[in-house]
Amino acid sequence: MSTSALRAKHRRSTLRTLAFLSPWLIGFTVFFAYPLISTVYFSFMRYDGFRPPAWTGTKNWTYVFTHYPFFWPALRNTLWLVVIMVTLRVAFGLGVGLLITRIRTATGVFRTLFYLPYLAPPVAATMAFAFLLNPGTGPVNSILEKTGLPAPGWFNDPTWSKPALTLLALWGIGDLMVIFMAALLDVPKEQYEAAELDGTTPWQRFRYVTLPNISPIIMFAVVTGVIQTMQYYTQPLIAGKVASGVIQGAGTQFEPGYPDKSTLTLPQLVYNLGFQRFDYGSACVVALVLFALSMAFTALLMRPRGGLIQAGER
């Protein structure tokens, strides 16, 4: 083939690739790249949406880090959720996954029942838990009191609101259960047989056969769990709103984080700064913090052997 023909062929295939990618190329530019650059720009501007944006240097940044009362509580809550909620979710997901692979009777029924809560729409599920756990008439506290156990204030008590959210997150464990179930069924049977011949205890088989085999999946679950925690918005917001009893549209504005800032998360700050205080500049600062944290953990997923990219390429 002559070089000009080759070049023509190459150009055709480039055009073809561009054509197929075009929806995403437009989407990427208009809904990702442009607004991201714009966010950086606004983070140095004073802008309330009415008067034209004005340069303020790093004022928004220092405001968010030193004077904005919600920033550090939100970051502390995020850390709490990462350490406790993510850990418990991974452990519980693995436990339920192990359980479901060993259930021999009515497996399908059990699997469906374990999976269903994951599907409950977040607003509805949070509303349901706000009712179940409400200290006045909630069934959970009724039962706890009948059995003589202490009945905490759950979503109305700053020390119990995050545990209550954790309970809600453990209820919706279906996604992790399915992923762990698939991973557990993939562990080669021969390894268990060999270990059993060696006279190992079940715990040793779990520790030295199961765990090493599924450790990439555990890593994947931890990292995606952390990333999801960065986006944790609807559940803490609704829980706070319902528990505080603020009536939407009745003139009062909901102060996020009820009770006592204990359910604040970073995404709520973007809403609070941008859409309640009309301080778009500072909202963009929080947005960029959120961006940096999410990308740092996403980079973990994209390392060689990190799980996501070569999945499906083997």
Add this chain to the structure above:
Amino acid sequence: MTQLLEKPVESKAPHSPAARTAHRRAFLEWIAIHSLGVAAALFFTLPFLFVLLTSLMSDSQALSRDLIPHTWEWDNYRRVFDTPGFLTWWRNTLFYAVLGTALTVISSIPVAYALAKFRFRGRNLALMLVISMMMLPPQVVIIPMYLFWAKQLDLSGTLWPLIIPMAFGDAFSIFLLRQFLTTIPDEYLDAARVDGCGDLRTLLKVVLPMAKPGIAAVALFQFFYAWNDYFGPQIYASDNPGAWPLSYGLESFKGAHHTDWNLTMAATVLVMAPVILVFFFAQKAFVEGVTLTGVKG
């Protein structure tokens, strides 16, 4: 592992003492596992049950600590439907979810196909950008996006700022579909090319029929995403109750029926039920999708 444990039971004579111990151990283990299973099932289903029971209580009983209704007030559900706005929210959600899903599927398929099957420079970079977009909290770019839709295009008070971007590919759907399409052997594509099919025809006639489970999974996830979305409608449509979807309306319903837990729980059931019904009809595709976005290839 359970299979391993049962093997000795089958292979040995049923009356030897060793077989009896093994049999008893297997039986005890069966009991232990299944009791745990029942306990877990209670943890996962009791919340649904209490919500359902409360939704059927009378107004006065809903204020008590009773767990089981004295009278079964099915009329609560009619009262929820009669609430001004409830049917509108329902219609808005359906509109958002159905149209959004259709647009997402149509626009994501060619992108996923190119990322899975075309060889070109920058493919890995493109894939990394897709994953980054997928992992990005929507709040990161919401300020410029809001200014764009509300101030420049004057579309606040509608759900269009949420629906239109779906016509330009959704990162999660592209990623999931791409994972699925890479599992289709290249031989099928080569055969189609030998038969004289162009790229578009290969995609439509050869790839799409084989990718049906992947497409079904993407459609389901996107449908659920739109159904559940709270942040988007809160940003763009909070000023206009006529444009609220169910997820947003449900919360205001709670506000308006401050102490009527029975009505709020009935509304909650009505928001949960469609999702669960859809799941029962498409269980297989859904579970497959969850596994696919995990590490399975």
